[in-house]
Amino acid sequence: MTMDATFETSSSAPKARAMPSVGSVRIINHLLILTVVLGVWELASRMGWVDSLILPAPTAIAASFWQIAVVDRLMWWHFGVTLYESLVGFVVGSTIGIALAIAAALWEPFRRYSAPYIVGLQVTPRIALAPIVIAWLGFGTLPNIGIAALLCFFPPFLNTLTGLTAVDRDCLEMFRSLQAKKHQVFTQLMLPSAMPVIMAGLKTGMTMALIGAIVGEFISASEGMGVLMQRFTFALNMSGTFAVLLALTFMGLLLFAIMEWLDNRIVFWRHDARMLEITRRLNAKNKA
Amino acid sequence: MSLVQLRATSHQGDGKVIQSQIATERVMAQPYAATRQAIEAQQVEKRFGSVLAVENASFTIEPGSFISIVGPSGCGKSTLLRMIAGLIPKTTGSLMVHGSEVTGPRGDVGVMFQKPTLLDWKTVIENVLLPTKLKGRVTDADRRRAVELLHLVGLQDFAHAFPRHLSGGMQQRVALARLLNVGTDILLLDEPFGALDEFTREHLNVELSRIVAEVNTTSVFVTHNIAEAIFLADKVFVMTPRPGRLAAIVDVPFEKPRDISLLLTPEFNALVARVRNIFATGKDL
Ligand SMILES: Nc1ncnc2c1ncn2[C@@H]1O[C@H](COP(=O)(O)OP(=O)(O)OP(=O)(O)O)[C@@H](O)[C@H]1O
Ligand SMILES: [Mg+2]
Numbered sequence: 335m336t337m338d339a340t341f342e343t344s345s346s347a348p349k350a351r352a353m354p355s356v357g358s359v360r361i362i363n364h365l366l367i368l369t370v371v372l373g374v375w376e377l378a379s380r381m382g383w384v385d386s387l388i389l390p391a392p393t394a395i396a397a398s399f400w401q402i403a404v405v406d407r408l409m410w411w412h413f414g415v416t417l418y419e420s421l422v423g424f425v426v427g428s429t430i431g432i433a434l435a436i437a438a439a440l441w442e443p444f445r446r447y448s449a450p451y452i453v454g455l456q457v458t459p460r461i462a463l464a465p466i467v468i469a470w471l472g473f474g475t476l477p478n479i480g481i482a483a484l485l486c487f488f489p490p491f492l493n494t495l496t497g498l499t500a501v502d503r504d505c506l507e508m509f510r511s512l513q514a515k516k517h518q519v520f521t522q523l524m525l526p527s528a529m530p531v532i533m534a535g536l537k538t539g540m541t542m543a544l545i546g547a548i549v550g551e552f553i554s555a556s557e558g559m560g561v562l563m564q565r566f567t568f569a570l571n572m573s574g575t576f577a578v579l580l581a582l583t584f585m586g587l588l589l590f591a592i593m594e595w596l597d598n599r600i601v602f603w604r605h606d607a608r609m610l611e612i613t614r615r616l617n618a619k620n621k622a
Numbered sequence: 623m624s625l626v627q628l629r630a631t632s633h634q635g636d637g638k639v640i641q642s643q644i645a646t647e648r649v650m651a652q653p654y655a656a657t658r659q660a661i662e663a664q665q666v667e668k669r670f671g672s673v674l675a676v677e678n679a680s681f682t683i684e685p686g687s688f689i690s691i692v693g694p695s696g697c698g699k700s701t702l703l704r705m706i707a708g709l710i711p712k713t714t715g716s717l718m719v720h721g722s723e724v725t726g727p728r729g730d731v732g733v734m735f736q737k738p739t740l741l742d743w744k745t746v747i748e749n750v751l752l753p754t755k756l757k758g759r760v761t762d763a764d765r766r767r768a769v770e771l772l773h774l775v776g777l778q779d780f781a782h783a784f785p786r787h788l789s790g791g792m793q794q795r796v797a798l799a800r801l802l803n804v805g806t807d808i809l810l811l812d813e814p815f816g817a818l819d820e821f822t823r824e825h826l827n828v829e830l831s832r833i834v835a836e837v838n839t840t841s842v843f844v845t846h847n848i849a850e851a852i853f854l855a856d857k858v859f860v861m862t863p864r865p866g867r868l869a870a871i872v873d874v875p876f877e878k879p880r881d882i883s884l885l886l887t888p889e890f891n892a893l894v895a896r897v898r899n900i901f902a903t904g905k906d907l
Contacts, residue, residue, distance in 0.1 A: 504736075504739045507709055508739040509756075511731075512753050513756070526741065603743040603784060610787070612782075613782045613783050
């Protein structure tokens with residue numbers, strides 16, 4: 335009895351009251367840690383503990399960023415080029431990947447006879463194909479799109495194939511007992527069942543596409559963030575290089591946010607909040 | 623062929639108590655159809671390679687009756703049910719549903735599985751409407767009918783919820799509503815509540831007997847719980863394993879609808895003992 339009572343008061347009640355402040359305490363902690371890290375970094379640079387050619391001070395990086403992004407507006411064109419290459423490469427790579435996976439999932443002979451090549455391609459470090467792609471596709475943005483697509487291809491392919499072939503047997507049987515047609519089984523059961531896994535593959539594919547685009551720009555290109563970065567490093571302008579890196583982090587965040595947003599919309603049944611929202615909306619609509 | 627019609631609801635009092643009425647009309651095509659059996663099996667056998675899963679089963683099931691198939695794990699209950707459903711082919715023998723040989727899944731037989739097999743991305747009512755959607759367009763009348771069925775299984779307040787937000791027992795109710803929406807006059811139920819706790823299962827069994835009496839269908843119910851089998855059924859098919867054999871068919875004489883208190887009567891327990899004895903000796907008394 336008493337044990338229960340103390341348990342009640344000590345755990346649930348104060349917790350409920352403390353709840354809103356936990357979030358803000360965390361944010362404050364994060365900011366504190368960030369400030370300390372940046373402060374030590376700045377100090378290390380100013381005191382000459384590390385060479386500014388190796389690690390420029392945060393303020394120097396910020397100044398460079400300001401210069402490149404706002405004053406010279408040098409960065410935006412390159413930012414756009416890299417973003418464009420990544421996105422187009424992503425769309426091309428994942429479309430081919432998903433299409434091939436669907437063919438392999440629905441058509442057993444294709445799956446069987448393509449498997450050795452798929453494995454072969456999978457174990458080959460695909461980044462090593464980059465020079466070949468450049469040799470084939472020439473100069474400009476095209477080879478970089480090709481490399482982005484090449485790197486992006488695998489995760490969506492494998493995930494789609496796994497998702498489509500791992501559909502619940504009982505559900506398949508249920509569709510069969512309802513005399514569903516083949517295309518109905520595919521569109522109404524297999525594809526939606528596989529969708530969460532496909533989306534996970536697309537998220538990884540997106541990251542890979544960005545990597546591919548940058549690597550392509552490193553190897554041979556005249557524009558893009560990779561080019562800009564190399565230009566700064568060759569000129570020993572390390573704060574400029576880090577500023578570009580920072581911008582790439584933003585680009586990665588942007589792409590990540592887009593994928594998260596899509597995931598929330600497309601596979602809403604994996605997100606409790608989204609499901610509750612839909613239920614609430616439908617209930618309200620039906621009352622009206 | 624049958625036509626399940628749903629009659630209008632009558633809202634009583636503040637509208638909380640809603641009675642749904644489902645009437646099954648059997649449109650008899652042939653003059654001799656009245657004597658036709660719902661399911662007729664003659665020396666049906668099923669082999670999986672060298673495994674004899676069902677050995678020489680012969681039985682008839684009358685339209686409108688409730689049959690329980692009871693037996694230990696691996697005795698071929700699911701196999702028999704899946705053959706009736708046309709999901710797997712029999713090896714030998716003759717198996718007729720409504721007077722025609724079973725060759726594949728068919729429109730007049732519905733199946734419910736141990737797992738709810740609901741689609742996570744569809745709301746409850748859309749899951750119930752799945753059979754309709756697979757056949758064509760979903761009309762307003764179909765939607766009203768689905769709402770009726772949700773009333774029937776007591777889930778009217780959850781029409782727009784998603785399966786993941788329901789308990790296991792509620793999910794099976796949705797599966798039952800979906801099965802009833804198919805509008806078949808034969809329901810095959812393979813341990814539909816087997817994965818649920820005993821309280822929920824008992825409750826759902828009582829609900830099930832009420833519902834199937836209301837929709838007036840032929841039901842074949844698989845279980846490995848003897849009391850459950852007897853409580854629900856007009857006849858209990860007792861199966862014994864290795865090889866799967868239909869050892870006996872036991873008539874259940876108790877009046878319907880049955881109350882849960884039946885479980886405590888000596889007559890009921892005598893019948894349980896009789897079925898138990900069949901498992902022990904392989905023979906009926
Ligand atoms: N697809 C299959 N391939 C091979 N053997 C099978 C297959 N399905 C069932 N069997 C075998 O047939 C026998 C009967 O299986 P079945 O699933 O019908 O048993 P059950 O009575 O439903 O058991 P449970 O109560 O555990 O569900 C078992 O020995 C099983 O191993
Ligand atoms: Mg079984």
